[in-house]
Amino acid sequence: MKPPAFDYSRPTSTREAVNVLAELGEDGNVLAGGQSLLPLLNMRLAAPRNLVDINAVTELDYLRVTPDGVRVGALSRHSALERSDDAARVQPLLRQAVRLVAHATIRNRGTTVGSIVHADPSGEMTAVLSLLGGSVRVAGSAGERTVPAEDFFLGPLESAVRPGELAVEAFFPARTPGSGSSFTEISRRHGDYAVCGVGAVVELDADLRVCGARAAFLSISPTPLVLDLAEVVHGRSFDDTAIEELSAYVQARIDPQPDIHATAAYRSHLAGALTLRAVREAARAAADLERTV
Template identity: 60%
Template sequence: MKPPPFDYRAPRTLDEALADLAEGGKVLAGGQSLIPLLNMRLAAPDRLVDINGVAGLDALEVTAAGVRVGALARHAAVERSDEAAAVQPLLRQALRHVAHPVIRNRGTVVGSLAHADPAAELPAVLALLDGHVEAASAAGRRTIAAADFFTGPLEPALEPGELAVAAFFPALPPQTGTAFAEVARRHGDYALVGVAAMVALDDDLRVRAARAAYLSVADTPLVLDLAEPAAQGQAGRPPGAADWSAAAAYAAERVDPDGDIHAGADYRRHLAGVLTGRALAEAARNALPGGS
């Protein structure tokens, strides 16, 4: 299959890219989602603006505050970064589930966010961590919080002419652990259900906070606060030995997935509960002193 005709632009600077986008068109970065859509004629933009020649957009900046990922930073580069994993381990934990290595070598973290697929891993990660996306246009720059960025399936909160130039993933607080779990028909396929989890412990190593974000169960990443059912599972148990069944049941009751040819709604709801328990338990272990 071949894509429909389009005008191709290859700017060399960010200003040139923004000027091209001001006239309309789609951004080409990794192309791992866009090219298949073009080839299947599910997208037919008049113009493609290829930003791969724009210097500086592949930056990966790691500070004590968090990880800033530039628009051209590839999945594989972020996954391999020990510095990024030390500050925000959920990035590596989730990226290991993204498609296949050959796709991660080309696909971009910010491109995945801008694609806003509710079955993708990285939107759930950004939503769980309360991160943000930095957008630029010929009119200026703005920061869009994760809670406001995903407005619907394949619908990011980017205005015409805007380019997502970076995403920021905040660092983990002390005694906080993360984990990621998903079930797919085959490794590398879109997940039937996926869960990103975060657990914070207090000084007595008891659960202080617990949250999880879900993919493939709603039109946008779904984030649930699980602190209350997690506290029920901690009651009467020694530090670091919480029972996560109450949190798992709570999550299963609050997701409302659709069924499709791959999995029914009831099965997805069951998976959400099972994976919640697994991910929270692993996140809690990772939050312990010396946790993996």
């Protein structure tokens, strides 16, 4: 399959990219890693008139790790985040999740920011941004704005980035003291999009009892869904969180849809079972981290 004809520009700075995109407005589309956009073009499911290729904007190829969190530039590939020991130390959930994105070859090319802007309900990093309460910095002709995760995902494949704008950076807050995380999912074949996935963050008090717990779900709702689970597991010991009430609590609050990969009932079952697993692993990770401090 060949894509429909398009005009092509290759800016070399953020400013130039923003200017080109602002000029093109509705007619311009950013090309980052191309791992989602190029299949859409080749299958002729999208036909943008102009592609603005940001692969030469090398100033956006960065990971900045500070005690408050990890900043991921728009040209940083999934694989860079996966390999960064500094990023994994400051926020372990990043590596736990990004290693589950597709295959290594796709992670070598696909960008984390591109994946977030693409807003696929099955995307791991959209769930992570939502679970951690991160944000995305967006630049346009009128200047920059920072959009919190809760306002960023508008629908399936629809984000708050408007025509003519460039998402320049995603910010993932650091792990808080006493907390641990886990990310787990089920896919039909290794590297496929998950039929269901769950990321969890659990916070423990000084006695290693749960004082906070929340989970994010993928392939369950049109936009990333985050549930607060604290009322179900609050006060339980870190090694005693995998309780059946947790599954029932989750299943009562989700409305998964059937598709060719899974029935709604199977997805609901997976969401409950994977929540137990993710919460148990996150609680153990929190306890392990506390013991090594």
